[in-house]
Amino acid sequence: MRYRVPKRDYEFVLREVNDIEQLTQYSGYEEVTWEMLQMITDQVAEIAEDIWFPSNQVGDRVGAKFRDGEVTLPPEFHDAVNAFRDTGLVTLFAHPEYGGMGFPTAFEVMCDEMMCATNMALATMTGLVKGAYRCIHQYGSEELKALYLPRMVKGKWSGTMCLTEAHCGTDLGLLRTKAVEQEDGSYHLNGEKIFITGGEHDLTENILHLVLARLPDAPKGVKGISLFLVPKFIPTGDGNLGERNSIRALSIEEKMGCKGSPTCVIALEEAQGWLIGEPNRGLRAMFSMMNHERLGVAMEGVGVGEVAYQNGLAYALDRLQGRDLKGARYPEQEADPLIVHPDIRRMLLRSKSLIEGMRCLAVWTGMSIDRSLKDPDEATREANGELVELLTPIVKALCTDLGCEIANDMLQVYGGHGYIREHGMEQLVRDLRIAPIWEGTNGIQALDLAGRKLPRDMGRLLRRFFHPALEFVEAHRDDPDLGEFVEPFAKGLRGLQKTSMFLAQKGLGNPHEIGAGATDYLRQFGLVALGYMWLQMLKVAFAKRGDEEFYEYKLVTGRYFFER
DSSP states (O other): OOOOOOHHHHHIIIIIISOGGGGGGSTTOTTOOHHHHHHHHHHHHHHIIIIIHHHHHHHHHHOOEEETTEEEOOHHHHHHHHHHHHTTGGGTTSOGGGTOOOOOHHHHHHHHHHHHHHOHHHHHHHHHHHHHHHHHHHHSOHHHHHHHHHHHHTTSEEEEEEOOBTTBSSOGGGOOOEEEEOTTSOEEEEEEEEEEETSSOSSSSEEEEEEEEBOTTOOSGGGGOEEEEEESEEEOTTSOEEEEOSEEEEEEOOOSSOTTSOEEEEEEEEEEEEEESSTTOHHHHHGGGHHHHHHHHHHHHHHHHHHHHHHHHHHHHHOBOSOOTTSOSSTTSSSOBGGGSHHHHHHHHHHHHHHHHHHHHHHHHHHHHHHHHHOSOHHHHHHHHHHHHHHHHHHHHHHHHHHHHHHHHHHHHHGGGGGSGGGSHHHHHHHHTTTTTSSSOHHHHHHIIIIIITTGGGTHHHHHHHHHHHHHHHHHTTOTTTHHHHHHHHHHHHHHHHHHHHHHHHHHHOHHHHHHHHHHHHHHHHHHHHHHHHHHHHHHHHHHTTSOHHHHHHHHHHHHHHHO
16 A cells, blocks of 8 residues: 655645634744644654554554553554654644643644554554543643643653443443542542553553543432543652552453554553542533544544545556446557546545545634634634534544545455455555544434534524625625536535524424434535535635646546535
């Protein structure tokens, strides 16, 4: 297999379409110049292409090894993590006061895409470090932050999320893990967790588990859940590693894919932990990082879709099979390449148009997160925060579902060779299949969109998308270049508005109507959102056509998206 970071596409979507440099006006983002971002992208790309990507098939073939409660990972995984740690890139998105560089989310999603494209199994574990960091930073005490965060930023300590138990997955109100306060203010935790990604490994010297548990007097259901920090090794006051905590891995799962990422069954037996946030408010603290985490999972769909597409295209250009329906394209050869066949081109162009639309949607969501956190105007922060709430379930579910479809289509391009391990395509299909499941299944994302976001405040959140989209339509309806795209988009937008109204009315009488229509509604919303992104990209491409061939390709791809 082969992979090259699509740097020119990154520049297009970050700089030309979304104008990421406008974030330099915000405190802490002053250094987010394109020159700086380009330099960092080159660094990350070199590590991703030369170190992470070669380790991917090793991780699948060798996998995580479990013995006597310890998990070992291939040396290539250690090399990949060390390369990131040694260049200081772990620090990109952490706060400066803890040793980070504080870079924006809009750039983070591009780095996530590179890592997911080159080694999704490893990227899941490094991504969890960022999630745990954010949760501790927002809800941890000053003492906990000072002790733990700098070591996470240096890449020495990693993190996990310990939510799921054997009898409860999405329904966390059923969890049974117990926590009892001790005289010194810490807690002793007892219980068992399953499906813990990176719950045990040898990549870092310490692992920090964020564990959901119940206090003795906690109310039933999700209102009685608290969050605790339970380290593998209990650090001393000066940050050195102390005694081994009584939290351990009982086993690791045999999985369909992502075999280089250990998925553990974890037992807590009087394990010492510290409360994060307020008692019985743990779910709120845990979900504080969900917008970022779900955006990170979305980039698994984009990243794996991208590497699958690159290899599907290369194979279609090289593999000789059959003749062009209009007659031999290359009569001097025994057969024509696969690329001459319309159905092959359909799969390739569909993949390309979806990947580029999803990438733009993810960056737009990232920009909205950054504005919701940094803009000095309260109304702007609120508006962007509400847009992020609306977009998060759409981005997570759409990108992972479409990513799986793209990987499947690219395996189809390979034909029988795609089904054979040595070509690597079947691994991409297996690895990515988990993405529509974790961080809230895509069915749950659809219920969140249709059951919560749609009816809230009489559709207030929906207006955060509809209003700017309608304004774009009115402003560009008579544009000689964009007109052919604006009209079908406006029709799709009206259709989405009608579906929203229909679902809202039906749901008032029978909530099962919402549940039954939610997944289709999310797909419809997602495709309209991709259409809006393509309008933004086409606007730039028309303005710059003639400057380089790159923009002509954008026009061709965008036209395909709208005509399909």
